[in-house]
Amino acid sequence: MELTESYVDSLAPNSSAIKNAQGLVKKRSFVRLNRSDDDSLLFGECTGSGSSNYECSADFIVPEKPVLRCSCPSRQLPCKHALGLLYALIGGSDFIVAAVPEDIASKREKAVKREEKKEQQAAEGVTDKPRKTNKSALTKKIRTQLEGLDALEKLTLSLVRGGLGTVDKKTVKAIEDHVKQLGNYYLTGAQTELRRLALLLSDTDDREKAYTYAVEQLTLIHAFVKKGRAHLTAKLDDPELAPDSVSTIEEWLGHAWQLAELKQSGLVSEDVELIQLAFMSYDDPARQEYVDQGYWLEQATGDIHRTVHYRPYKAAKHMREEDSFFDVALVKSLYRYPGETNRRVRWEEMASRPLAPLDLERIPAAANRSYADAVKRVKNELKNPLGERNPVMLLHVADVVRDGKGRYAIADESGQHIALDDAPAFGHGTVSLLPHVPAESLRDAALLVMFEHLPDSGRLVAQPLTIIKGADMIRLLY
Incomplete structure (x- = not known):
């Protein structure tokens, strides 16, 4: 190599x-x-x-x-x-x-x-088999999780009945105490989302905005309780207690997928070439972890995958940090997690080769040319409370326009527009970099964007991440 x-x-x-x-x-x-x-x-x-x-x-x-x-x-x-x-x-x-x-x-x-x-x-035929499930222990765990969901539902319903306007430091402290208790119920996903709610309600700088996002968070928790309870109840009726390898509910409930499980479920591809299009690292206080996240294009299919690497606060200095990657990753076995948009992927072995101009010239072929179709897909994903909150998509850009206030928007070949703005979820802005990009690079190009719905304004915006035109790639977030 x-x-x-x-x-x-x-x-x-x-x-x-x-x-x-x-x-x-x-x-x-x-x-x-x-x-x-x-x-x-x-x-x-x-x-x-x-x-x-x-x-x-x-x-x-x-x-x-x-x-x-x-x-x-x-x-x-x-x-x-x-x-x-x-x-x-x-x-x-x-x-x-x-x-x-x-x-x-x-x-x-x-x-x-x-x-x-x-x-x-x-x-x-005696290798790559998942660990044998202890059905008795798993049944006991599921029943405990159901108890935890009941307790979580009671808490959220009491918050709704009381109204967010009555929330004070004592209420936030009660929520934080409940976060700790959820660990006893094996509900790590619920812990994270309830802690996120506590952080929102602790925000005293902009109460109105915090309450808007808190309502969104309560909706998510309610959906999690409802779907989690239905999934766990159905699982108890399954003699095999098999995990769901289609939706993301298992991860939400704290299941850590083994590579052997993913392979057994047919969620593996061989000899895959990946190109990293964007990369970010951010602090997630709700998870109490640093997160390294990359977005990769699978050359053969045009799918946009994501890699996620978590570094808990307590162990961060002893753990390896992920970073930007500018070559072509040659992955022997690519394991895909359950889900739909921007599925999480992992691998154990990887070689590389330099990124060639021909690799870049092929990327625009994977770009979505109809914004109507793209927005429809994004909205369908956002309608699912447990879906991907910030879908990332590759779009073809016919032109870039600016309004009287200097705000950017991209246009497709039919003239439909999508507003460009920074998605506040991760705290990495890129729109301010656009004036430094040659205007010609933004026309008839492929643009990787991250969507976000802003509940306080009701707008759907797209943050530009990477521009690909011809044999050039400009990474705004790397």
């Missing part, structure tokens, strides 16, 4: 590791740089704070699953020394051909045996 800087960045645990690794190359801290004769292994020595040099390596014997090792005491995986090897190669440093070290050869041999064992198990 051809290593690129974007691919190496994707292996790093965070931006600091990237900066430090590149710093090692600039300071010429590597005293030895070697490669195997087949170029599947890079290894060398790097000076460090220890009394002896650190021995580091990057093993690409399985290109989709590289193994980076180092003798340093760092808890980061991979560390800056192993990453530095890759940046040194990209930067043009000379790597001398040498024999594979014995310790790495031994580890490779063990890895080969593990792979052979996996292949044998796959041939015998």
Whole structure:
């Protein structure tokens, strides 16, 4: 495979590791740089704070699953020394051909045996099976969840009867206490949404706006209770207690999908090429997590998928951060979560290749050319309280217009318009960047947008994320 800087960045645990690794190359801290004769292994020595040099390596014997090792005491995986090897190669440093070290050869041999064992198990049909369900324990859990939904319904109904105007600090405190109790009912999704309601009701800066969004949130919680209860009740009547692999209700109820479950449900595709069109990181206080979210175009189908990586506050500094990716991702097995619009996807192994002009020229073919159809699809998604709140879609733009107040809108070939504005959900604005984009780049182009319904004004707006025209891609959010 051809290593690129974007691919190496994707292996790093965070931006600091990237900066430090590149710093090692600039300071010429590597005293030895070697490669195997087949170029599947890079290894060398790097000076460090220890009394002896650190021995580091990057093993690409399985290109989709590289193994980076180092003798340093760092808890980061991979560390800056192993990453530095890759940046040194990209930067043009000379790597001398040498024999594979014995310790790495031994580890490779063990890895080969593990792979052979996996292949044998796959041939015998004894691998990639979901964990066996303990039906008695699951039944008990479902009954507990139903009790939790009943308690949540009582709370929300009392808030509605009392009216949002009567909400005070004591009410918010009661809601926060109930958030903690929902953990005992295995309702993590409900915890998040109830905490989101508490945060809205705690907003004293703009009460009227906060109440508008709180009503939306209460509607969502009511729909969650209703659909969750119907799903769990039906599940109790199913002798197999099988999870729903079509809708998103299982995730809302806190089910963590195993890859083996997704594969068993037929939610996997082989040998998929993905292009990341947009990326964002944001703080979600309702989840008490940092969220890294990417939007990817599947080249073969034109579908827009999303990757989501959660980093809980308490463990964030020990977890790997996702980042922007500017190459083509070559995914061996792409696992899709249940859902409809912008389905969440995951993978275990990935290689890459540079993004070519031809890749970009193909993207506009996937753009929706009728805004009437696009808006209809978006509205149908937003009508479902448990659907995607911010659908992302690729649209063809015939022209961009501005009104007397300087507000932007895009037009399709029939002359129908969609207003452009920043979606406040994630706090990343892009409309202010449009004056810096050449006007020609915005005509007869493909535009990735994120929709949001603004309940305080009743408007449906689209936030521009990425512009693709010809062999050029301008990412406003990356």
